[in-house]
Amino acid sequence: MRSADTVAELVRRQWGDHRTGLRDEHHTLTHHQVAAGAAARAALLVDLMPPVPRGEPHLGILLDNTPEYPLWLSAAALAGAAVAGINPTRRGPELARDILHTECRVLVTQRAHLPLLDGLALPGLRILVTDTEAYRELLAPYGNARPGDATLGPVRPDSRFLLSFTSGSTGAPKAALCSQGRLAAAGASLVAHFSVGRDDVHYVCMPMFHGNAVIADWAPALAAGAGVALRARFSASRFLPDVRRFGATYFTYVGRAVQYLLATPPGPDDRAHPLRLGFGTEAGAVDAARFRERFGVPLVEGYGSSEGGAAIQRTPDTPTGAIGRAAPGDDLAVVAADTGVECAPARFSPTGRLLNAAEAVGELVNRGRSPFEGYWRNPEAEAARLRGGWYWTGDLFYRDADGFLYFAGRTDDRLRVDGENLAAAMIENILARWDRAAGVAVYAIPDPVTGDQVMAALTLREGADFEPAAFAGFLATQPDLGTKMAPRFVRVLPELPLTATNKIHRVALRRTSFRCPDPVWWRPAPDAPYEPLTRAALDALRAHYTRHGRPEAYG
Incomplete structure (x- = not known):
């Protein structure tokens, strides 16, 4: 079968296919039912928002990973609308800004998220609440619609389809554009690269408002005619039960999600599942090796972003640690x-x-x-x-x-320590080898004189304690740990702060630095043993920053 030029064409191909196409804990739909549901929602969408003078009108989706999410993605593709995935961890004016900035004319949400919209000024916005009787009544008259019956205008490969927000950790999020043609091509490329077939089942446990789940998980499933299984929100404890229940063969991840999975209690049946592949970013070579050893599943590190500006391809001869x-x-x-x-x-x-x-x-x-x-x-x-x-x-x-x-x-x-440029990810990959570490984040904090110092945040495996001598001993035996790489400050905390897409929130870590409620250990001198950072030591550090004219760097 030839590759499709648009996402709409891929949705239309599901018509008449009565194999299981979409599942979650409470629902099972065939591919045909997905296409029919998308056609009904597309017809409703056309009636709710007439064509705009130029380009595609925008639909906002503020949902967990429920079946309504891929149904509305498919509906927008058929209708010729564009979808802005709205981040449910945003609040107040920031949330309103995202909806208004992307000029959404309709917002699809669920009752659990309605409190997020309370008090927000969203003029002209039509809100559909999917888990209500009113929504079901609104949708009912369109039950006989077929794909292609209702469109807002011509649907072409260059039709705008996704507005995917960046994380926005350092400013207002940017909405990256993705056309129907680019998403269809991305799906086809992953199908070819990973030999995705009609019998595969893609487990979507990363949030669908982000490109990871839509571009790397949903799109290749759609392109191959594979099944899709949903988890409303990522859950490490439900991961293996879901994989077994749904017969999942493929999933996408970010590095922190892999660490959560590795932190679950090992079991004798950890390899009793149909999963054959995980595809994602920032797992790190150590965690990827641990994952494969425990679960028998290779993790393929990829590189890409919602912007799609560059792509790296992994080949069988890719060395350990490389992307491709x-x-x-x-x-x-x-x-x-x-x-x-x-x-x-x-x-x-x-x-x-x-x-x-x-x-x-x-x-x-x-x-x-x-x-x-x-x-x-x-x-x-x-x-x-x-x-x-x-x-x-x-x-x-x-x-x-x-x-x-x-x-x-x-x-x-990037860190600059004593005039030497360092990359945080390289240090993290080394610290992740410590057998007591469950999660690692490395980041720069200002040096009292110039440049940066290295700080690390650690979460520990169940039952493990932070013993400074053991940690220092581990560092001393790492052959690839450069002389400037050893962290001067080590923060031990129960959980690493995360962004909405399950990535480590380094901005938050840098902001609190060593002035935090968690235990912090430090080396007063480069070769000194680690010792607790006491109130007296903090006062001395503050004076040191002030003497060198950088009191603002202390905070």
Whole structure:
């Protein structure tokens, strides 16, 4: 079967297919029922929001991962509307800003999220509440609709389809645009790369308002005619029971979700399931190896974003720790952010330590034709991405002599310690080897004089304690831990703070620094043993920052 040009075409292909297509804890729908439900919602949508003078009208979805989410995605594709995924962890003016900024004319939500909208000024917005009798009555007259019966205008490959918000941890979230053609192509590419078939079942446990779940999980299932199983919100304890219940074979993840799964109590039947593959980002080589050893499932690290500006493809010969090479047709380079000059190839010690990080680590850019389709109503952010005719990813990488690319963190996660540039992700991968660590985050805090110091936040495995001598001993035995990499401050906390997409919220960690309610251990001097950070030590640190003219860096 030829690849589809649009998401709408993929939805139409489900018509007449009576295999199981969509499930959650409470519902089971065939592919045909999904197409019929999407057609009914598309007809309702056309009646609720007539065409706009230019472009596609916008529908907001403020839902957990219920069957209504993929049904409304499919409906929008058929109708020729665009979907803005609204983040339910946003509050008050920030939530209103997201809805108003994307000019949503209809918002689909559920009763549990109605309190989030209380008191918000949302003029002209029509709100549909899916788990109500009024909604069912509103939808009932459209029950005989067929895919394609009702559209708001021509549906083409370049029709705007998704407005996916970035995390917004350092400012107002940007809404990245994705067309029907790009999403259909992304789905087809993953189908080919992972040999997804009609008998596969994709377990969608990451939030569907984010590109991870829609682009990397739902779209390839739709492209292959595979089944979709939903979990309303990610649950580590329900993961394996869900996989077994739904017969799931594929799932997507972010690194912190993998750590949560590894923190669940081991069982004798951990490998008794049909899962064959996990695809995601930022799991780290150590956690990926632990996951495969325990559950028998390989985790394939990918690279991409809602913006779609650059893609890295993993091949069978990809070395441990690398993401892969540039996808065919992409001209990817690692360059110095200030000059644009290409960085030197990475050199490694026999133990795998990166020997020339200062020369090799830089920002990943796409110097060729980029599929980036822009941000909604944000020309400044677009210009920042497309500088000098290149697409700048905002991510740090290094590249070996064979062209394999290694992720080194976000540009915001770079540290400069004693004049040496370090990448947080590289240090995290080392600290994750400590057998007492369940979760690790590394981030920069200001040095009293200049540059940064390394701080780490740790969560511990069940029953483990933080013993400073044991931690220092572990650090001393790591052959690839550079002399500037050892954390000066270590915060031990019950859980790492997360963003709405289950990524570690480093902004929150940097903001609180070592002035936090959790136990913090520190080294008063580089070679000193770790000791508790006491009130007296905090006072001395404050005085040190002040003496060197950086009291604001202390906070």
